[in-house]
Amino acid sequence: MSTSNPTHHLRRAKVHWRARARVHRCGSTMTTYASIADNLEACRQAYANSTNAQKAFTVPLFDEAAQHAERLDATPATRPAPALWGVPIAVKDIFDMHGHRTFNGRQSTRTVEPAESDAAVVSAIRRAGAVIVGRTHQTEMAFSATGYNPHYPQPHSPFGKGLMPGGSSSGSAVAVAEGAATVALGTDTGGSIRVPAAWCGVVGFKPTSGLISLEGVVPLAPSLDTCGFFARNVADCARMLSVCAPHLDTAEGTMKPTPRDVWDSESKSWAIPSPQNLRIACLEGTLTNDMDAPTEASYRAALDAMRGAGMSVEPLELPFFDEIMEAMRVIFYVEGAHSNLAIARDAEELAQVDETVRLRIVDGSAIPATEYVTALRTRARLQTAMSELTANVDAIVLPSVPVAPPDVAKCESDPNAMATAARMSSRNTRLSNVLNVPAISLPCHKVGAEFPAGLTVMGRTRGDGALLARATAIERVLLAL
Structure with missing residues (x-):
């Protein structure tokens, strides 16, 4: 197995979508294609050459994908080409796919029947021409951000054999980082996209909850859950969002633009702002406490x-951070336990669940309803308070994860190490879930760094398109590190 760090060159690579191009010659139209089959073969080879990439998939579908690619290559061109035409995409095992069983990271004694239809977001990417290359590894029931799952072969961060990949959407992040997929679908409830993105050195985008349909997605905490994407750059996340939430493609979008936001009517997207026009708040205090040395060096x-x-970057402390985290804990645990109520009531089933996840289900089941209602009210109040506190900034940044990925073997042998990994991995990412704002993790480590690090950029609720434009401006700066 290769132990090299493929994300060094990925951070500087531009993903070339294998969209079809038309060539006009001698008054007639000839259709030529960038070879979809060749693009897929590159992903297949990356999968074949890396044991880690193989562990990222619970069900590889490269043979079926090759047949699909051949059909697409033989299809007469249309103009414009579908947005994801021939793009190899990996899908987390939490999404229904017609004819496939959705295990949600579990090994259950119960019979799991094949899905009768695709999840709504899977249908959307298929219609846009995507080629699905497989279903990916995740933590059990998506209820942990470490990326550890004892029931399946364990993938690791491409930055080092044996390092945790982050979760819960671990396999999707690893698949993109290893080159076995161009982009990947994941879900995010408390950091399940941004944690593995940070620990695997790729881009991970969590949209505003509610923008993308969750039909056909196994729920964890419905008021916090959202679909999202892994990619090698922000532009590819924007392309995925345009497919999965097409109603955002309007001049007004779904947010009230600021005077600095410029809508490009030709590309139907927010214009990328000049760095000199960006006002950034960098969160300090608890969110930057206990950073390890490599992560802090990359972040600073x-x-x-x-x-x-030329960006204005000023520190900001959240006076209500502890309230936010307590509200998040209660909502996350109560809704997570309720979503897995059948397991909680079945002693045999519960005994098979990984200890970290099992304790969360048990703890969530014991929280009184009154405490849950109070947490929901607190959440609503703090969403308003946060909006007012950040009214004069364009984006908020913070470390995606305050520590480098821990060692899998150490966490397996030391319960305290596993508990620390579980706590620290999602400490910072939970903020945007409880506030319901879009957030994207960008690689911010230097090329050649021993450990990965991620910079989270947060926007305003339902201001996803504008956030991606601002994140692109920041990404261009980080690529020079």
């Missing part, structure tokens, strides 16, 4: 680079 270097590019 990223902030310095943003300032050097």
Whole structure:
């Protein structure tokens, strides 16, 4: 198995969508294709050459994908080409796919029947021409952010054999990082996209909850759940969002633009702002406490680079951070336990669940309803308070995860190490879920760094398109690190 770090060159690579191009010659129209089959073969080879990539998939579908690619290559061109035409995409095992069983990271004694239809988001990417290359590894019931699952072969961060990949959408992040997929679908309830993105050195985008249909997705905490994407750059996340939430493609979008937001009517997207026009708040206090040395060095270097590019970057502390985290804990645990109520009531089933996940189900089942209602009210109040506190900034940044990925073997042998990994992995990411704002994790480590690090950029609720434009401006600065 290769132990090299493929994300070094991925951070500088531009993903070339294998969309079809038309060539006009001698008054007639000839259709030529960038070879979809060749693009897929590159992903297949990446899968074949890396044991880690193989562990990222619970069900590889490269043979079926090759047949699909051949059909697409033989299809007469249309204009414009579908947005994801021939793009190899991996799908987390939490999404229904017609004819496939959705295990949600479990090994259950119960019979799991094949899905009768695709999840809504899977249908959307298929209609846009995507080629699905497989179903990916995740933590059990998506109820942990470490990426650890004792029931399946364990993938690791491409930054080192044996390092946790982050979760719960672990396999999707690893598949993109290893080159076995161009983009991947994941879900995010408390950091399940941004944690593995940070620990695997790729881009991970969590949209505003409610923008993308969750039909056909196994629920965890419905008021927090959202679908999202892994990619190698922000532009590819924007392309995925345009397919999965097409109603965002309007001049007004779903948010009230600021005077600095410029809508490009030709590309139907928010224009990428000049760095000098960006006002950034960098969160300090608890969210930057207990950072390890490699992560802090990467984070501070990223902030310095943003300032050097002309961005206004000023510190901001959240006076209500503890309230936010307590509300999140209660909502996450109660809804997570309720979604898995059948398991909680079945002693045999519950005994098979990984200890970290089992304790969360048990703890959530014991929280009184009155405490849950109070948490929902607190959440609503703090969403308003956060909106007012950040009214004069364009984006908020913070470390995606305050620590580098821990060692899998150490966590397996030491319950305290596993508990620390579970707590620290999602400490910072939970903020955007409880506030219901879009957030994207960008790689911010230097090329050649021993450990990965992610910079989270947060926007305003339902301001996803504008956030992606601002994140693109920040991404351009980080690529120079």
